[in-house]
Amino acid sequence: MVSLSPLALSLPVAAQTATTPAAPSLSVETIFGPGAVRTQSVRESRWGKDGESYLALEAGPKGGQDIVRYTIADGARTVVVPATDLVPPGATTPLDIDSYQWSPDDRWLLIQTNGQRFRRTNALADYWLFDRTTRKLHRVGGNLPASTTLYASISPDSRRIAYVHKNNLYVEPVEGGAALALTKDGDDYIVNGLADWVYEEEFSVHRAFDWSPDSRRIAFFRFDTRGVGTFDMIKNTGGQYSQVIPLQYPKAGTTNSAVTVAAVDVADGQTRWFKLDGDPRQNYVPQMSWAGGSDAVFIQQSNRLQNTYEVLLGDPATGSVRPVMTEKDAAWVEANVAPEWLNGGRRFTWLSERDGWRHLYTIDRASGRASLRTPGQFDVVELLNVDEKAGYAWFIASPDNPTQRYLYRTTLSGSPKVERLTPAGQPGTHSYDIAPGEHWALHTVSRFDAPPVTDMLDMTRQQPLRTLAANAPLAQVVRDSGLPATEFFRVDIGGGTQLDGWLIKPPGFDPAKRYPILYFVYGEPWGQTVADRWAGSQGLWHRMLAQKGYLVASLDPRGTATPRGRDWRKSIYRQVGILASADYAAGVKTMLATRPYIDPDRIGIWGWSGGGAMTQNALFRYPDLYKTGIAVAGPTDMTLYDTIYQERYMGLPQDNVDGYKNGSPITFADRLKGNMLLIHGTLDDNVHYQNQDQLVDRLIHFNKPFSMMAYPDRSHGIYEGENTSIHLYSLMTRYLETNLPPGGR
Incomplete structure (x- = not known):
């Protein structure tokens, strides 16, 4: 864009x-x-799995950052991982945390640090794993050169970690040990597991691989950028001579990357390519993810004009694909983010403009039949949360004033029931980061003449518990x-x-x-x-x-x-x-x-x-x-x-x-x-x-x-x-x- x-x-x-x-x-x-x-804001916080606490990064007393848990109801503070535990072997100061993630079993803490510029973000980085049981720290990728690893991700069973290095996809045990190269053809033109420039810019594809829920396979993109025009940028402030920075950048009407999708077995590296129709340089795959389980990969494939989207399910064992539904528009179709899966993987969420408004639907996986969940002459601006147990989907919309944004929810089954949750009399733009269980949310509201105010919101009463960033200055x-x-x-x-x-x-x-x-x-x-x-x-x-x-x-x-x-x-x-x-x-x-x-x-x-x-x-x-x-x-x-x-x-x-x-x-x-x-x-x-x-x-x-x-x-x-x-x-x-x-x- x-x-x-x-x-x-x-x-x-x-x-x-x-x-x-x-x-x-x-x-x-x-x-x-x-x-x-x-501007005051709430940063680097994330919800606890219980939905009643959140984690935050705070400056450690001797450098680095402590990871701290706060109980929402009473504000009680507990240091979960002190910065003093995050000192690499041979170092004297803690790691500076750019980002972090927990393994699903909560034993391992994956830390991204030393980030270096890669296109729009500091994605080139070093990754370290901290074992909360032994309180030991080791670097992912062993002795790889500094800041050459991208998009490290822990498997759902918490046993392995995958990452991209020099345009190849690798996996290694979380305890440490030899890495297995799942792809071997990566070079200056062949890119595995991360997007080319235009997919990152226009489809927001960054990490271009995804673990299967059973941790046996990884689905990934391969970009063949050969034939894509190279645009040479010139850096002139770096020294006595200019530096040429080549960028594979497909300009309108020119050759695109050939994009293919595969599933690779992490035990032996066996790869099966999905049999997508059409020339891979004349079609796009804006989104790929696992289809609510490990038996199929959900694939959105678009023609080059982007006015026809095929929704497909790919068999990771054979590479065969079957169509689920087709989305068409006389102008263009927008890509969906990875859907939420319902009824044990038998239905999924989908946003579509098929009736003239951007609405939420649930789609039957077997038949492709769509059920409209947000009827009315208004647009769903953003889908925030889907909770099948509660029976609701929460979304942002503003039916009466397109300059503002409010929180709504709708039922996931039966007759649709749409209701506004943002109380009346609160004009402006509201955003919500909703905790698991939908009891709490980080709620931010601003107006053109009023800076943002962020509070901890009790969703059950739509009342703030405490203000976290008031922006009084x-x-x-x-x-x-x-x-x-x-x-x-x-x-x-x-x-x-x-x-x-x-x-x-x-x-x-x-x-x-x-x-x-x-x-x-x-x-x-x-x-x-x-x-x-x-x-x-x-x-x-x-x-x-x-x-x-x-x-x-x-x-x-x-x-x-x-x-x-x-x-x-x-x-x-x-x-x-x-x-x-x-x-x-x-x-x-x-x-x-x-x-x-x-x-x-x-x-x-x-x-x-x-x-x-x-x-x-x-x-x-x-x-x-x-x-x-x-x-x-x-x-x-x-x-x-x-x-x-x-x-x-x-x-x-x-x-x-x-x-x-x-x-x-x-x-x-x-x-x-x-x-x-x-x-x-x-x-x-x-x-x-x-x-x-x-x-x-x-x-x-x-x-x-x-x-x-x-x-x-x-x-x-x-x-x-x-x-x-x-x-x-x-x-x-x-x-x-x-x-x-x-x-x-």
């Missing part, structure tokens, strides 16, 4: 104490600087900003289409004056900007601009991933960038006609990634409407982005030549009239810096004035390195103040 703004909610905000007067205004330094207060920042409450509204652009929007007004707003307005845009089918939730540091930057005298607004055009039904989301099929930019322009014009305080000579727009492309489309396609724009890390030509994302929404380039051409901003570069700032990281592995270079070359060809900034060796998020965020947002602020002067007139 083309991601939304990459800034996490944990970035710093304006520092304040009880004895320090509130700052009169926000600044880039107080939002992003090193002396700022960070952030709330004080909002109160001290002097800004009126953010306005949420809808804009009627005709033809029965209304766009959701929000608007921040300056302090002391005078409706008799005219103010500049800056629109924040995304507009692609993967994200939503108009949401009643806390927007983090970027939202504070928008408030800072409002303090300076700007109106700041956002609209969600058709095609954005809002819970407004299938037709809304898929109306942009084969016309991404075309319909959305037209909707946005219509929305801006309607606001101009109905809100006389907007200055038509000072209209700006900015966005990141897909929003960068939409900013370019706005400036080029509607040059008399927008006066200034800032495009960050934007794709300029659709053929330069990856196969899975671009073809899902646009079809194949050779079958939609006009759509690709007219949706690409670069096509209309000759129309630029206003001020434009282009910003890109030169080591962006997602939207390659090539996009900016090609657009710049085109603008030069037409002798169009513009500004640009290249951030050396920064990725798609443009955050690496000291002061990068401060520099970036200072640059954008200065550009706006110069080219879109603030203040009412």
Whole structure:
């Protein structure tokens, strides 16, 4: 996918104490600087199996981290594994825990540490096993080079551990001993047990293997990347000579990896490949898992256009497959995560838009017959928990307001009964991490003007037991900003289409004056900007601009991933960038006609990634409407982005030549009239810096004035390195103040 703004909610905000007067205004330094207060959140916690306790990581007295258990009801604290037990042989300090997992029998603690960058995460790591019985610690993989192991996972019987090293899948006893290579063909082009770049980015496949419940086999993906185009990124800040970083990256219309799926016996390495139909380079396998037991593997296979999904069951003993059901759509089908299995593996959960809304179904394994569990004209945003014993599924939805999110549940059998659990009178965006047994949940709620508050929620009464993160300093920042409450509204652009929007007004707003307005845009089918939730540091930057005298607004055009039904989301099929930019322009014009305080000579727009492309489309396609724009890390030509994302929404380039051409901003570069700032990281592995270079070359060809900034060796998020965020947002602020002067007139 083309991601939304990459800034996490944990970035710093304006520092304040009880004895320090509130700052009169926000600044880039107080939002992003090193002396700022960070957002409070509950991290590295996980539920105990009993559903009445949770585990947390806490700083140990002599370094490292203690693993601590808290009893929920009374808050009683017990150290389960002290950091002092996690000192490797020959070392003097404990391991620094990046992540951890318990073996199913609770004897073994698997610790991930020393993580190094691998694509978007620090997945290259060292893994250590701690035996709670003997209190001994040993390293997985013996003497493998540091940080060369990925995605270690303990078997369900707690006897073995599997991991990936140098693109091969290995298994070894948890007590230590020789590792068995389950695959041996891994090299620079053959990848076993982990995904290629595009599967990780677009299907969220990271660890591409899964233990069978009986621990006898492992199902895994094999990626043959030979023939996939190699994109060479250049690192220039590492020394006297540049460094070439090759990346197998399939661009729209080009060759994909050949993806195959197998089940391998962990005792002898015998491998059986599933007999999937079709060319493995012209089909996808977005998801694979065991089918509620060890007798079959559940496989989702998609054609290249991603408009037909075959749900299959594979026999791990023979490799044969049989179809269960087919999911089709005139536009595209979304992959499901691994399903929950019911009735002893005879039914499974499935999300589908087959009736025009994204609903939860249960599917009969034998016949493929579907049972609708969430009837009504609303979308299931996310399935959270399924508890067959309790008879319910819990999910997030918002039938009446697509900018908000609430908790619901429905029955798993009999006549569907859908009920809202989030109490009335609690508007905003609610998220829940529900404990086993559904007695307790970590509950977080925020609003656009209210930072997140996390509490331990008693699900039986929907009442908080205690607050775990209140974010009072952030709330004080909002109160001290002097800004009126953010306005949420809808804009009627005709033809029965209304766009959701929000608007921040300056302090002391005078409706008799005219103010500049800056629109924040995304507009692609993967994200939503108009949401009643806390927007983090970027939202504070928008408030800072409002303090300076700007109106700041956002609209969600058709095609954005809002819970407004299938037709809304898929109306942009084969016309991404075309319909959305037209909707946005219509929305801006309607606001101009109905809100006389907007200055038509000072209209700006900015966005990141897909929003960068939409900013370019706005400036080029509607040059008399927008006066200034800032495009960050934007794709300029659709053929330069990856196969899975671009073809899902646009079809194949050779079958939609006009759509690709007219949706690409670069096509209309000759129309630029206003001020434009282009910003890109030169080591962006997602939207390659090539996009900016090609657009710049085109603008030069037409002798169009513009500004640009290249951030050396920064990725798609443009955050690496000291002061990068401060520099970036200072640059954008200065550009706006110069080219879109603030203040009412």
